[in-house]
Amino acid sequence: MLTLFLIFYPVVAATLILLIRGERIKQAALVAALVELAIAGAALVSFKPDASSQFGFDYAWIGSLGIRFSAGIDGISILLVLLTGLLVPFIILSTFNRSYKQPATFYALMLYMQAALMGVFTARDGFLFYLFFEAALIPIYFLAAMWGGENRIPVTFKFFVYTIFGSLFMLVALVYLYYQTPATLTAPHSAAIADFYKLKLTPEAQNWLFWAFFIAFAIKMPVFPFHTWQPDTYVESPTPATMLLAGIMLKMGVYGLIRFILPIVPLGVEAWGKTAIILSVIGIVYGSIIAIRQRDMKRLIAYSSFSHVGLMAAGVFSQTETGMQGALVQMLAHGINVVGMFFVADVIFSRTNTRQLDQLGGITQSTPKLTVFFMIMLLGSVALPLTNGFVGEFLLLHGVFTSNHYLGLAAGFTIIFGAVYMLRLFQKSMFGSTTSRTETFADLTSSESWVFIPLVVMVFWIGVYPNTFLELTQPAVVNLMKYIGTTAVSMK
């Protein structure tokens, strides 16, 4: 039942915000999101670390077709539910010093988005997953295209068509899988993901199913060469929308890899997994190199995100327990870091009206708070030990390395390159002599600090004691690995 609240409470809250339209819309949205965080927190606290699916509910939705409205939280979902619950209130808080036209619509769309994301991460029925997967796109598209930058219309449109195009392949795959499940005259086919796991699929079918799913998720993440929508969309979107995109939405892709591709088409992964890792590693190196050359802060962070997510995909496809665990923790960590980084860019932009690195510099002199927070978020991003990025990236690299030494080595560049572009970003913007734009730079306001504080706490918590989170996911991951390693391959 808790899952039901997680999904529907934001819908109700958003609709109320739309209908009531008072003076204090921001505050109302923040409170609404904090309540959702409390629900997610309750789920986290009472979550039993085993491989089962908890807090679930299950209703017949389209009875004659056997499609059910069924959702629940298991070890693979829990961290993403936490991430979605955690980030949205702070993304809303980060907008407190900005004013957006039509604020009621703006915040309502963010909450609708949150509901859809919760649905994606908890759905236990294939079609329900698909439904939320697509539904998440509508609010974010409107957020980006209504409040975005100058070039927003063509850029966001490309993003929209590109991602829908990808997910249509997934729809085909889901419909196909659905018709493979057994049916009798009285009991229809089933779309439950658990039933998809039990299917006996031919190797040929697994190969094309692999690609149908992979394209959908690869576009979402994005993995090279499906990434061309990403940098422009991140740059043109308003920062809160970028945070939602980079912080949470791209995790839908990684989550999909773990939930669908690995267990349903193990032979497809056997045949094509190496290709997928190579594409991901190309993305890691390519994204990093481009990031080094960027002048625009937001674009630089966009490419760094592209590079990081490549490592997550590679880790998942390494099919090792460490790789998988790393991907789950890194999803949480990356969400926190990237939201922090985009917020830094937003703070700087709001004061200087530029994101170009060559027009910035010398900000440290007047901004002790910003400098400290920026540095911590940055160290998390470059995976310094004792920060959250380290745990995830170390596990991921270990996973990739076990599966293939050379690819592991190539993927390791992410840490070196990451340090290069991130430190360059810091140096160009914060150090050096002040420019005309940064002379009168004011330090963080208290509401801005309050965005950073919880993020920083999380950076260190995950970095110093990752076991809190690893323990939650481990049983589910072990279970999944065991399933893939033995049952699935022999059965299919």
Next chain:
Amino acid sequence: MLPIVLLSVFGIGLLFLGFMKSRAILLPATLLFLVVALAVNFIDWNKSYLYFNDMLRTNNLAMVFTAIILLSAFMVVALSSNFLNDESAQPAEYYAIILFSLVGAIMMVGFENLIMLFVGVEILSISMYVLTGSDKRNLRSNEAAMKYFLMGSFATGIMLFGMALLYGATGSFTIAGIGSYAAHPQVGLSLLLYVGLLMLLIGLLFKVSAAPFHFWTPDVYDGAPTIFTAFMSTVVKTAGFAALFRLLSVSFGGVYTFWWTILAIITALTLVAGNITAVYQNSFKRMMAYSSISHAGYLLIGLASLGTNTKQAIVFYSLAYSIATIAAFGVLLLVAQQRSSQTITSEGVITENFDSFNGLARQNPLLGVAMTVSMLSLAGIPLTAGFWGKFYMFSTAVERGQIWLLVVAVLMSAVGIYYYFRVIIAMYFRDGGNDPIQVAPFYRYVLVAATILTLGLGIAPGLLEGLF
């Protein structure tokens, strides 16, 4: 079969009402007649009767199709209030013709005999020729009517020829009789049957504007008064597909192996032609014409992979499509009428370009939402009825193992998103228009009802289950 009788009587009654001085009574009277027809339609629910010397059959499926047709007609008529203010219009005649055309549509839904099918198609078509040309002083309307009439009567001729050949092959005009003849293809069937079937198909596919018989559609839809375009693209399409389904499932299920490849190729052609051409349109109305072609393609998927789920798929799809299309045309009607400064070009021609929607959502949030929901539904985005329509269609294809057809359909729905979203982009993200559009109450009710229905069916598609 009461709706057929009642609608005929009502139509004649409406003609007499036209003698009255006040035109205001015509619209509510027509709406009332439609409601009565819709209500009596369900009298035979759960029963199956043959009427008029075995010419027509009622069953639940026919009644559901009739209900969709009457509902679409009701919504279209409710959007027609501006006839009453137009001096040169003759609303009594229009409404009467609409009611007569519905008689034809209902015959196409429940025919048991090919003659009845022919009569139904002709009643519907001739009414449509007249309504297309009803804007007498408009050159485009005249051109459209002429084109439609010439090409349409040619297609009906081919259809009639096909029926004659079928009679030659089977010795029967009833679909059951033809069905029992065609049920045993292994004994060797007369060549006339195949030729006759093809010709009959060509005639019906012309009516539902499937490629390569679709060339009339854009000009006719574009030239006809918008309100009748809305009527044509919903009622005619639903009736046409109901007829095709009835024909293929009852009579020609036995020779499925013969016609499915042909139909599958036509489906793919229709999808590609409709969607790709729609991308290049600048006029919203013309885009909707091509969109109606592309939706004919999606509906054909269900027929080309005829199976146990086809019935449900076609019913759901035509309902979802009709509601969304009527809402879209409703908004277009308002925009074209009231944003005249933007919609009339220097030559005095009303254009219905995408630009005339600019900034609409800011001035009229209701119109913006109604249009957005209907476009999302037509594009097949989840949480709208259109998604489940596509879903059911795709399921039938997978069930028959026609993966390649499915791939074409999926690629084309991605293309579809492109042109449907152009309207949404214009409405929400571009600036334009100064004064909000005045929305008359009837319009508001229809648009709100369409939006609620589309979303409702999108969230709970099971509502229609088990009805037929």
